[in-house]
Amino acid sequence: MPEQILQTRNITKKYGTFSAVDNLSFSLQKGDIYGLIGQNGAGKTTLLKMVGGLTVPASGELELFGQASEDGLNRARLRIGCMIESPAFFPYLSATENLEYYRIQKGISGAKRVREVLQFVGLSDTGRKKFKDFSMGMKQRLGLALAIMGNPELIILDEPINGLDPMGIAEFRDIIWKLNRECKTTVLLSSHILGELSQIATVYGFINRGRLIEQISAKELTEKCKRRLVIKVNDTEKAVRILKDELSCTQYEIRDSRIFVDKYMDTPEVLTDTLVKSGIHVSELTTTGLNLEQYFINLVGGNQNA
Amino acid sequence: MRKLIHADLYRLFHRPYLFVLTGILCALAVLFNLMFSTDASIQKTLQFSLNYLKFLPLFEVMIVDIVMAEENKFSTLKNTISSGFGRKCVYTGKLITSLILTVFCDGIAFVFYLCSAFLRLHGNDLTSAFMGDYLLHIAVALLLIVGAMFVAMIFAVAFQKNAVYIFAFIGFILILPLVFEGFGIRIDIFRLLYKITIFGQAEGLYDIKNAQLYEPILVAILHIVISGIIGIHIFKKQEIS
Numbered sequence: 001m002p003e004q005i006l007q008t009r010n011i012t013k014k015y016g017t018f019s020a021v022d023n024l025s026f027s028l029q030k031g032d033i034y035g036l037i038g039q040n041g042a043g044k045t046t047l048l049k050m051v052g053g054l055t056v057p058a059s060g061e062l063e064l065f066g067q068a069s070e071d072g073l074n075r076a077r078l079r080i081g082c083m084i085e086s087p088a089f090f091p092y093l094s095a096t097e098n099l100e101y102y103r104i105q106k107g108i109s110g111a112k113r114v115r116e117v118l119q120f121v122g123l124s125d126t127g128r129k130k131f132k133d134f135s136m137g138m139k140q141r142l143g144l145a146l147a148i149m150g151n152p153e154l155i156i157l158d159e160p161i162n163g164l165d166p167m168g169i170a171e172f173r174d175i176i177w178k179l180n181r182e183c184k185t186t187v188l189l190s191s192h193i194l195g196e197l198s199q200i201a202t203v204y205g206f207i208n209r210g211r212l213i214e215q216i217s218a219k220e221l222t223e224k225c226k227r228r229l230v231i232k233v234n235d236t237e238k239a240v241r242i243l244k245d246e247l248s249c250t251q252y253e254i255r256d257s258r259i260f261v262d263k264y265m266d267t268p269e270v271l272t273d274t275l276v277k278s279g280i281h282v283s284e285l286t287t288t289g290l291n292l293e294q295y296f297i298n299l300v301g302g303n304q305n306a
Numbered sequence: 307m308r309k310l311i312h313a314d315l316y317r318l319f320h321r322p323y324l325f326v327l328t329g330i331l332c333a334l335a336v337l338f339n340l341m342f343s344t345d346a347s348i349q350k351t352l353q354f355s356l357n358y359l360k361f362l363p364l365f366e367v368m369i370v371d372i373v374m375a376e377e378n379k380f381s382t383l384k385n386t387i388s389s390g391f392g393r394k395c396v397y398t399g400k401l402i403t404s405l406i407l408t409v410f411c412d413g414i415a416f417v418f419y420l421c422s423a424f425l426r427l428h429g430n431d432l433t434s435a436f437m438g439d440y441l442l443h444i445a446v447a448l449l450l451i452v453g454a455m456f457v458a459m460i461f462a463v464a465f466q467k468n469a470v471y472i473f474a475f476i477g478f479i480l481i482l483p484l485v486f487e488g489f490g491i492r493i494d495i496f497r498l499l500y501k502i503t504i505f506g507q508a509e510g511l512y513d514i515k516n517a518q519l520y521e522p523i524l525v526a527i528l529h530i531v532i533s534g535i536i537g538i539h540i541f542k543k544q545e546i547s
Contacts, residue, residue, distance in 0.1 A: 052388035054546040070392075077390030084388065085547070088381035092321050105313035106389055146385060156388075 003030040004066075005154055005186050006051065011060030013046050013210075020046040022210035023060070028154075028188055028203075033180055035201030036190040037296055043210040044190040045085060048158050051188070052082045065153075078106075081152035083160060087143025091132035095123050095142050098131055099149060106150050117145040122171065136163030144172070148179065155179065157189040161196055169196055176200055198292040208300050227289030229261040229268055234281040242278050247271065260288065310391060310399035311406070318372060318407065327368055331415035336422045351423045352440055353512070358419075359447040360508035362412055363454030366404070367475045369411065370458035371468070373404045378466045384546045393542045397459070401534075404455050412451065416444070443511055446522050450508050453529035454479055457504070460537040463544065479505055504529060 006028040013021040021043040028034050038044045049055045050062060053073065061068055064076035089098040099114045118124045121141040126134075134142065140163055147155050161169050177200065179185040191197045197204075204221060206214045216224070233239045239259060243249040247270070251262035264271045265287070272282050290298065318324050338358050339351065377383040386396060458475050465471040483505035490497035500506040507522035514522070 049545070052384070053390075054384050054387055056543070056545075074390045074392050077388060080388070080390075082385070082388040084384060085381070088384060090317060090376075090380060090382060092323075093317065097317075097320055101313050101317045102385060102389075104316055105309055105386065105391075107309045150389075 004028070005030050005064070006188070007063040008047075008050075009061040009063075011047075011050060011062055012058050013043075013050060013055060014058045019210050021050070021057075024207070024210065024212050025060075026205055026212050026215055028186060030153075030186055031180070031184060031202075033176065033187045033200050033202045034189070035197040035204045036188065036207060037194060037197065037204060037292075038190070038207035039300065040192075042207045044207055045158055046210075047207070048082075048084050048156055048188070048190065051156060052080075052084050053077055054084065078150075079152055080154040080156060081147035081150060082156045083140075083143040083147045084156065084158045086162075087139045087146075089131045089139075089142060089146075092130060094128050094130055095126045095134075095138075095145075098142065099145060102146055103149065108150055113149060117149045120148070121145040121175065137165060137168045140164055140172075141168070144175065148175075148185075151183070152185065154186045154188065157187065159191055160189055161191060161193055169193075173200055194292045194296060204292075206296060206299050214299060221292070221295065225290040225292070225295055226262070227265055227287060229264055229271065230284070230286045230288050231259050231261065231271070231275070231282055232257065232284035233259070233275065234283065238278070239275055239280050242275060242280070243271075246274055246278075258284070307395050307399045307402070310386070310396065311403050314373060314399070314403040315406065318403070321372075323372060324407065324411070327365075328411045328414050331365065331411055332418040335415045335419035339419055339422045349436055352420075352436075355419055355423070356440075356443050356447070357509075357512045359444070359511060360505065362447065363451050363479055363504050363508060364476070365411070366408065366451060366454040366458045367472055367479075369404050369407050370455060370462050370475075371471070373407065374400045374459060375462040375468055375471050378462070379468050381547055387546050394538055397463075397538050397541045401456070401459060404459070405452060408451060408455060409448075412448070439516055442516060442519065443514070446519050446526075447508065447511055449526040450504050450511075450522055453526040453533070454504050456530045456533035456537065460533050460540065463537055463541045466547070479503075501525075502528070 004027055007026070009025050010023045011021060011025070012019060012023055024043070024047065036044050036047070046055065050057050051064065062073065064073055065079055067073055067076040090101070093101065095118060096114055099117065100111065103111070103114055115124065118126070121144050123138060123141050123145065126138070131139070131142070140160060144157070144160060147157065161172055164172060173196070176187055176189075180187055189197070189201075202218050204214075204216050204218065205212055206216075231239070236254060236257060236259060240252065240254070243252060243259070243261070247263075249261060249263050253260040261271065268285060272285060275282055335358070339355070377386075383396075387393070391399075457478060461471045461474045461478070465474055483500055483503040486496045486500035486503065487506070488496075490500050501521070502525055504525065507525045511522060
């Protein structure tokens, strides 16, 4: 059974009467790349801030590396690297000086570690340039460098690809993959760029109005979102028999008097011709399938309508 | 906590601001000496420097600003807190760093003052007994400065906006005592309130006897204890942005 790194139980954070996070329970397993998805103001950043110790939950329980007490959580936070909200550094210091400051603070031995992480994120040639003169992309990279500097077991990244150019996004994706596969680092990240998130996340958590509305693995999501042919016929039972006997198609599903077929996506005419020749009237032939964005919109829209 | 202080000292000694601030303090110390003690003996000159000390608590606004308030301004505190440092530890670490910087800046300025005073030595009325009393007064002044530092730390934590922090501190340390002093001419309670302010005590250091030094010491300790408790309480509950 995979080790549980982070768990929240009915965690709540209120600002006045507004519940930014409302009785939220979720868990994160070792090795996951967990993509937290939600609209603006859904509670993603507040949740990450509670995990990072930047804000205190009003109620509920937070467990990090099996620690739930205040001191225990602080000890556990030594094992994580964070970049919550925008990357923040001292504007009058260079990238090296900023990282050196945090290296001393975290007690990481060896000044060469600073050079290593700067090289890792592609900032090794910034020299004496001050942080205040950095572009948004450079700031994001420095934030990532800080998050990984202490070789953390868990990295928390809030909107990490904001401000990165397409090449920067691709490089960022490679860095996350590399950390996850080579260093076995668990990653918890939130992003608005769902297409990008869908390329790296292994687990998704959909959050809306402070509540976790669904937690699903990438495999399950792919299954749910995969493209299928949808046919509506006058005799469903007969059509299914023909599918099995004549077309050797066993992967289908009947829902709402429609048949969802996994095969023949590229040659739907084979399916319709066979059915028509057998005397079945096909009244509808469509395709279905969602990408992450459509799935999220359906989920949140459905939830909001409920 | 040692690592926190070490890191902060690394950061602060890597910026010119600290050296500029120390330079200004030194220049003011020498200028003050040259302007106000031209004909005085060395003893009078040193005694006069105690009067100058009443302004030093005001400089704490700058020390605490670079140690703590600017972390709010640049949102860098979140990096520290999310690294697993307890809030109490961070707060105490910042206070110790501020104290080190205060001793560094004020110490250098004091040395400059002494040097400029001794270079212009008049008379030979300097005795070891006088120097003992003088250094005792300086130590008490330092305690009052530490009291002001604790007060500045509360405002630095409570007010995220830099301008508000500065106005609140100056208002509390300078304006409020002056208001008390003004009203104290007619109403006794305000005279008492003036006496329990840092500025009120620092101003009186000039002509206070050793036996009366317990008053500024008590006022300083009162400010340190109350501000320390309130400051940590606010910081522990505060949302770090």
